[in-house]
Amino acid sequence: MFKMFLTFVRGSAAIAEERFADRNALLILDQQMRDAAGAFERAKKALAVAIAQDRQESERLAASHARIADLENRVAAALTAGDEVLAREGAEAIAALEADRDAAAGAQALFAAEIVRLRRHVGQAQARIAELDRGRRLARASEAVRQMRQGRIEISPAHESTLAEAEQTLKRLRERQVEAEAAETALDELDGAAAASVTEKLAAKGFGPRLRTTADDVLERLRGRQLQAN
Incomplete structure (x- = not known):
């Protein structure tokens, strides 16, 4: 032994x-x-x-x-x-x-x-x-x-960071930046949608030019073509 x-x-x-x-x-x-x-x-x-x-x-x-x-x-x-x-x-x-x-x-x-x-x-x-x-x-x-x-x-000194740690930090930073950009884009879209809704209401009441083509516009265009053909 x-x-x-x-x-x-x-x-x-x-x-x-x-x-x-x-x-x-x-x-x-x-x-x-x-x-x-x-x-x-x-x-x-x-x-x-x-x-x-x-x-x-x-x-x-x-x-x-x-x-x-x-x-x-x-x-x-x-x-x-x-x-x-x-x-x-x-x-x-x-x-x-x-x-x-x-x-x-x-x-x-x-x-x-x-x-x-x-x-x-x-x-x-x-x-x-x-x-x-x-x-x-x-x-x-x-x-x-x-x-x-x-x-x-081996175990690194407490004050010394590794490349992998730096990559993880950068990844988290980029994720936060992407989230912030997405939130800002969504807010912009909401603001734009609200403005478009008001504009459409005003156009429908005849205040300013219409924003989109209507069925009456299409019929008028077609009738005009027929008159020109005759």
């Missing part, structure tokens, strides 16, 4: 963790992006330092070559002059310089290869960060549209 309870607690914690991550996915993504960008900037600085050190090593190696060449000329001159002691001393110095040169050349080769590898990794990281940034902007826009169209799935 206790084991089952522990399993239940662990399952509940896992579900709560997943729900928390889902609700705050954009915030978590933003922080992860900031962390990745910080690591990327540190890597770039480290690479810049490595490139600067590699250039310094190249300069030292070039200086070693120049110094060895200079000593070789001087030792050759000492040999020509028959000064074996100075020539040997110079040769020993050349041998030491050549040992340092060979060690520096090997180290520089490894260093250069490592810089190439670091450049490749930094370039790949930059491309991945750029892709993540584009995806983050798209996810943020999609989330904004989803919230606008459907409202928040």
